[in-house]
Amino acid sequence: MIKLRAILTMTIYAILVTFASIWMAKQSYSWFPPEASAESKLLDDLFSLFTGLGTFIYLGVIGPFLYSLIFHRAAKYDRSDAPPIEGNTWLEVTWTAVPLVLVLTLSFVSYRTYEKMSIRGPMELVHLHTPQMMESAYAEPFDSTPQREIQNAVETAPVEQIDVIARQWAWVFHYPEQDVTSTELHLPVDRRIRFTLRSQDVLHGFYIPAFRLSQYVVPHKDINIEMTPIKTGTFRLRDSMYSGTYFAANQTDVVVQSPGDYQQWLASAAAQTPSPAFNQAIYEYNQSSEPGAGSTKDKVAVRGWATIPPAAPPVVNYAPKHEPKSPPV
Amino acid sequence: MANISIEAPEVVRGQPYPGAPDNWKRFFTFSTDHKVIGIQYIVTSFFFFLIGGLFAMIMRGELITPEADLVDRTVYNALFTMHGSVMLFFWTFPVLVGLGNYLVPLMIGARDMAFPRLNAVSFWMIPVAGILMMSSFLVPGGPSQSGWWAYPPVSLQNPTGNLINGQVLWILSVAISGVSSIMGAVNFVTTIFRMRAPGMTWFRTPAFVWAVLGAQLIQLYGLPALTGGAIMLLLDLTIGTSFFAPERGGNPVLYQHFFWFYSHPAVYVMVLPVFGIFSEVLPVHARKPLFGYRVIAASSLVITVISSAVWVHHMFASATPGWMRMFFMVTTMLVAIPSGIKVFGWVATVWGGKIRFTTPMLFALGGISNWLFAGITGIFLGSVPIDLHVHNTYFVVGHFHYVLYGAIVMGIYAGIYHWFPKMTGRMYYEGLGKLHFALTYIGTALIFLPMHPLGLMGMPRRVASYDPEFAYWNVVASIGGFLLGLSTLPFILNMVSAWIRGEKAGNNPWRAYGLEWLTSSPPSVENYEATPVVVSGPYGYGKNEPLVANTPNPGLTEFPESFTQKPTS
Known part of the structure; x- marks a missing residue:
């Protein structure tokens, strides 16, 4: 019972x-x-x-x-021991x-x-479109072919190459075909993108939370990763590897556009002459009361210690407009 | 009767030097008594715990708003660097070495550690290294700002250009603390292998001793890698060698291997003794033998072995090839097996027991529940695709703080409360203890639980400012952080006042089974009148069999006064 x-x-x-x-x-x-x-x-x-x-x-x-814990409590004056159960092999x-x-x-x-x-480790080449004979031998649960959307993106158009340059503390994106540079990442939707990640100084982390992938950017080493954006809109790119003083400000927007809008953006960016872009780290660094001190005197209560100066502002074809007085968070 | 016969020779021996158990001055000497050194470790590291906690609370103050507006970014970066370094190298490691130092010789029936002078030297290196690290606040350029990992190239960037800078002091301090830990490990391993009392076979050795052995073996194989890596970093930084500096042809990822080869197993150096504490505390306060004692004991050594081959799971995002990602994913997941065995064993231990919610029991139970949660999120992190999304986000911060605060610090508190009557001869105040537990448990959940959703949303760790979408959970976490700061106050009040004027506890207030409870509280300099001869395994609750041959077990044959007068409910 x-x-x-x-x-x-x-x-x-x-x-x-x-x-x-x-x-x-x-x-x-x-x-x-x-x-x-x-x-x-x-x-x-x-x-x-x-x-x-x-x-x-x-x-x-x-x-x-x-x-x-609720039902096996000792009674107030019960000083006896519980049954000496020492183990149970089956359990x-x-x-x-x-x-x-x-x-x-x-x-x-x-x-x-x-x-x-289909993330490949750095240095490993991707051959998505070459059919692999082995794969058909496996049953469904062992299926490890790339996801259909990724496969489709690869089959409809060639992989779009974008170079990513990270430095203390800015992101620069270079579109080699049109030789366009930008501090905002523009991507065509439903296309396979190959990023070649390069760092000019320290380790950085290339991280777009909406894409669910992060990868360190290692100095003196080109690292390729591939992604397939499937949704238009504006997302955030963050530095995910601590990279020094203004690390938290080393962020930018990712704009995923329809192929038409994307081509239009590339053409209009190519028409502009490169100019220095606004940079949050440099903006804050220049607020310092003396050279080498990192404190932004108008906002910060406690003065800071010495810092590595930010690299020169990136000179790019396209940069999003920012009011210098009220920089983005 | 038994009390009289134990305490009578005490008067005759009456030690005239500062080593006597009633002389407080012994804590400020180069004492070679493992009990004095144990308490020196615990008190010193608790001091650093408060400093590290203060850093954390300033950081939570900064993070209560999205903008970087409380402290400058350089100050914030220095604070999280020092918070991590102090909490690991000067709180968690030394406090557990302290508990081990105090308990291991008592539990195995030894008179002291194998190398008492080496033991004292290891301890005194801790305040030296700690002061060295704190002094970096005073040099131009301030303390290290490269995080507690000190990854190059950031750690090799020296903004002031001075030879003596925060990063150099940090490396020296870590190296000294590493040498201290290696010496301690030699001492522990020798003691446990060579000095167990007659009759104490391996499967009569308490689970805590097994756990300390497992942890200290990790120190022996792992710490040389970290210390070596730190010295190479020091050479890169000071005389310009090129081990890790990319512009001189070095490989910064190599440093990560040196660092994590030790620093992941280091998590088990910290968590294994806490597992040991859980395994000791639960049987006493549930009045039941430890369920599956042999398996729980042996699983500590299994963890020691598996943890030597998991370190790359910290580097899934740092240019590691695919095969490495897959191999270390599987090894990482395998750690769940021995850890799971322990958790199941503890649940089965309390099942059907006669549980009393004393303060140490509450902390142990709370710690186990947090460990269960942290273990599950740990499996998430072991999976490569999930890790690639949450890598270096607050999800990771939430996970490891659940391990370090939720399980380890709670376990340390459980241990301190449980053995406080043994260390001081006096009883702590139960009410204050329960208040301390409630504040700690609620505070832990409030601060560390919200970090998981923040990480999934994509908030990177180590940021002084963040996008406004993360503000809500950060405010909750900050409130929890201040609550945790508050929670240490009843603890300090409890410990200080109970040590000075707490009720006399007697030798065995818990009626616990174990060699350390057979001697007086606090134990005499040489621990035992005569070396005990062990005749049965640990945790003989409900079995009514003697633990040792030559002395009666006073706690089990009669109840000490304090216990009969004031029953704990």
């Missing part, structure tokens, strides 16, 4: 936990910025799976834990084997997502 009740309680709890996990897995999509790249969909699905399983494990462990084997299977599965699923994103 007691055993039956225990089994019933556990079953009901397991069902509740399952529903809660599914709910959390669905909720997890709302925790992210908009899905602006094909890769971001893959990542959000993977994250949702992790969230569901993670919630299941968390509630599965914390439930019995809290239950015993211990189970809770070693189940997590082992679980993490190996999660590793495998992560690997598959990684393959579908």
Whole structure:
């Protein structure tokens, strides 16, 4: 009778936990910025799976834990010991084997997502459009061909090459075909983009949260990564690797446009003569009360220490307009 | 009866030098007594904990608004560098070495550590290194601003051009603290291997001792890599060698390997002793043997081994080739297995027990629940595609603070409260302890939970200013941060007042099973009247069997006065 009740309680709890996990897995999509790249969909699905399983494990462990904390308390004057249960081989084997299977599965699923994103490590070339004979031999769950949107983008047009130059503390984007430079990143939608990342001084991190990918920019080393924007709009590019004093201000906008708008923007930018762009780091540095001191005297309460001076403002064809008096945050 | 027979010879021996357990001056001497050194470690590191906490609260003050408007950016950057460095090198490492120093010889029935003088030298290097690091606030150009990782090339940029600058002092300080830790590790490993009491076989050794062994073995294999990397960085910075400087042909990513080869396992150096504390505290306050003791003990060493091959998961975004990303993803996920075994074992230990919510028990239970959460987000971070999105965002900051504050600091508090009556002979105040727990637990959730959504939204770590979309969660986190600052006040009040005039605790107020509870509180200089001979395994709750052959176990045969007079509910 007691055993039956225990089994019933556990079953009901397991069902509740399952529903809660599914709910959390669905909720997890709302925790992210908009899905602006094909890769971001893959990542959000993977994250949702992790969230569901993670919630299941968390509630599965914390439930019995809290239950015993509430119901297995010692009575006020009870000084006796509890029954000396020292272990249970079956239980211990189970809770070693189940997590082992679980993490190996999660590793495998992560690997598959990684393959579908077709991120290649630096120096590795991408040959997406060459059909690979091996792949047809695998069944669906072992499918690691690139995601269809990525494949389509590659097949409809050649990969768009953009050079990214990072420095203390500015981003410069160079479009080699038109020889256009900009401090704002403009991208055509539904096209595969190859970024070649270069740093002129220290490590930086190339990170567009809406695209779900970050990659360090290493000095004296060209690093290629590829992405496929699928949503027009304005997103944020942030430096994700601490790069010194004005690191937090080393951000810019990413504008994803329709191919027509993009070509128009490139043409109009090419027509402009290069000029120095506004730079937040230089703006703040020049507020210093004396050379070499980093304090922005009009806003900051505590004076700062010496800093490396920012690099000269980038000279570019296109820069977004900013009022020098009220710089962007 | 038993009390009298233990305390009678105390009067006869009466030690006239500052080493006697009732002489407070011994804490300010070059004492070789492991108990004195243990408390010296704990008190010194707690002082640095308060300093590191102050830095954190200034940072939370800055982050309460999106603009960089409280302190200058250089000051903010120096603060997060010093916060991380102080909290790791001068709080978490030394406080756990202190607890280990105090407890390991007592738990294994030894009279002291294997090398008492080396032990004292290791301790006294900590204040030296700490003062050196603090002194960097006074040199021109201020302290290091390159983060606690000190990644080149940023750490090699020297804005003042001086030879003595914050970064040089930082490296020297870290190197000294590293040497101190290596000496401590030699001492611990030797002590645990060679000095266990007769009859204390490996599977009669408490889980805490196993955990300390696992942690100190990591120090032995890992720390030389970090110390070597730090010295190469120092040479690059001072005499212009080219190990890591890219403009001179060096490789900055190489430094990251040196750094993380030690600094990821270092997480286990800190968390393993805390696992040990959980394993000691739960059986006492649930009156049940540790469930799956042998597996929990051995899993500490499994963690030691696996953690040696996971370090590249910190570098998934730093130009690592695809095969490396995949290999280290799998090894990282495997750490979940031994960690999971421990968590399941603890849950099964409290299941069906006779639980009392004493302060150490509350901290241990709270720490375990936070560890469970941190372990799950850790698996998220091990997955390469997820890591590539949240790398260097607040998701990571939230995750590792759940490990370091949620689990480790809570575990340290559990340990301090649990063994406070042993260390001082007096009982802490239960009410203040519970207040401390409530503030700590709520504060931890308020400050570190919001960091996870912030990271998923794409807020990078180490920023002094941020986009206004992140403001809401940052305000919540800042409130939690100030609450955590506040939470240390009842703790300090409790510890100081209880040590001075707390109720006498007796030798074994918890009626706990374990060699350290067989001796007097505080223990005499040589710990035991006679070397105990161990005849059974640890955690014999409910089994009614003796732990040692030659002395009765006073705590288990009769209740000390303090316990019968004032039952803890």
